[in-house]
């Protein structure tokens with residue numbers, strides 16, 4: 001599980017490390033800090049998920065995902 005989540009806002013799908021208050025998506029109207037260093041208002045409508053991915057968030061998300069993979073698994 002990666003530490004970031006995708007959030008449609010402002011006409012783009014951004015990624016964020018912010019915690020989601022509940023469920024699998026940020027609720028509409030929530031202020032979210034994105035990986036491209038913006039503060040955006042989440043839009044949880046169905047159409048919003050069809051927006052283009054934010055390029056900055058996309059490359060930053062890839063970097064985060066790789067960093068997570070390199071961390072050795074904690075023994076349980």
Ligand SMILES: [Zn+2]
Pocket residue numbers: 012013014015034035036054055056057058
């Ligand atoms: Zn972004």
